[in-house]
Amino acid sequence: MEFALADADAAFQDELIGFLNRELTDGWDRADGTGLGSAVYTDFSRTFVKRLASRGHLTPHWPKEYGGGGRGAWQHFVLGEELWKRGEPRGPQYMNVNWVGPAIIKYGTPEQRAELLPPIARGEVQWCQGFSEPEAGTDLASLQTRAVRDGDDYVITGQKIWTSYAHGADYCFLLARTGTAASGRDGISVFLLPMRTPGVEVRRIDGVVGDDSFNEVFLTDVRVPATAMLGEENRGWSIVRRTLAYERVGAPRYARAALVLDGLADWAAARGLLADSSVAERFGHARALCEAARILVYRVIDERAKDMEPTPHAYQARAAMVQAERAVGDLALDVMGPEALVADSLGDAQFRNSLGAGIAAGSYEVQLNLIARLVLELPKE
Known part of the structure; x- marks a missing residue:
């Protein structure tokens, strides 16, 4: 098996390393004694990803029609390796580009793609994932957050926990039950939820190891249009499986x-x-x-x-x-x-x-x- 990078991917790596050497100083991530999830870290990542995006390095693997570079999976992974060596200056943005965007590209409607993908590719928004719950952590199929159809809307009620970066997120990739409790994974749907929607409350969770990125998210009669659903009703598990496959090796x-x-x-x-x-x-x-x-x-x-x-x-x-x-x-x-x-x-x-x-x-x-x-x-x- 040949483990060396192709010439184009190696050239991308060299260019990226030069950019990072210019943009990042040693200790950039703890310049004020704080770390992941802190205001300083989050503000830095927001600024940094815009500079990264301006060079076409934020979403190199996305198709060009969605704001990417069309350069494939390997350049995307070169990007991830080099950034993780530096302490991951993208902050929560790696979720956006690794699996939120690709999920919308694959399963989203033309309207969802047009609205949600360009801001990600430009580094202008942050996403969080609303998966785990107090009684449904590793067993996502048992989640209890419910979304009930009401005319042209869904009304969502429930609670999420350990939601990384929710305190600064613009959107949430949210899982909710639209089927019966007995339906398990066959009754789950995905919603693309703006975090400023009325009824969404975020509470910080202090990390015991100095990580300030965790949060609880409470959803009280949160009303979203049916167009906020990604894919088909009750068919969200297949999206989740694909999403988690990206997430597990995305960092x-x-x-x-x-x-x-x-x-x-x-x-x-x-x-x-x-x-x-x-x-x-x-x-x-x-x-x-x-x-x-x-x-x-x-x-x-x-x-x-x-x-x-x-x-x-x-x-x-x-x-x-x-x-x-x-x-x-x-x-x-x-x-x-x-x-x-x-x-x-x-x-x-x-x-x-x-x-x-x-x-x-x-x-x-x-x-x-x-x-x-x-x-x-x-x-x-």
Whole structure:
């Protein structure tokens, strides 16, 4: 298998790296001691993505008719890798470009595409995803938020939780039940909800590891036109499945973990710690996990580049990324010792990132269950 980038993709990578070297300084994401979800971080991302968009680098993989570059899946992923190495300066915008936009391109009406896609491609709006609920986290098929048809509208009532970046979002990619409670996944629909709609209330959730991006969203008799539904009524699960396949590999977190690992190796070498064979072995193990995650993700991107339907390979790639992040986080704590607890050190940042690695974009345990059932074909009992 040839792992090298094609010439056009390599040229795009070089141009992008030059742009990022000019635009981003070391520590840009914690210049004021705050992190993900903070006002400083969010404001920076809004400004940065507009500059990214002005160069055609925000949505390189989208078709040109929708504001993209028409350059395919690989340039999109090159973009993701390079940005995650820098701490993901797009902030919540990666959701917009990775899967919200592609979902609207595939399932949206001409009117929805015309209204919603250009602002995303220009970097002018932020989206959040209204999936998880207090009683429906990993089991989305049991969600209780309801949307009831009332003439030309739907009236939505319910609650969402752990809704990242909802406090600054302009729109929500919202799941609601339009069928009966017994219908499970066959009674779910997708709504493209403006967050300023009356009846939408957002409450912040303080993160225990300094992440201020989480929120609760309360929906009280929220009235939206039927034209806000994406796809057909009660057929939202197929959209969700495709969406989650994009989401699980849309954030190449292993790239950030590998970069931290390099810095950690330099730190350890300067102190003579790599002379210990057991320490060197752990570094090698962590590096192998990062590389395994990268190759497994590349397989998914290759399928996407060939316009194949999503496969269970995305679950394997997602699980591998979690293992890589956790391995680097644990290694940082063990090798650096008390110094890993210093705010914004290599160990501190990576350990906090790794804590959420097995939760965001689908829990690690659920990914393992899916792998067991769909890849290994193991019995349920």
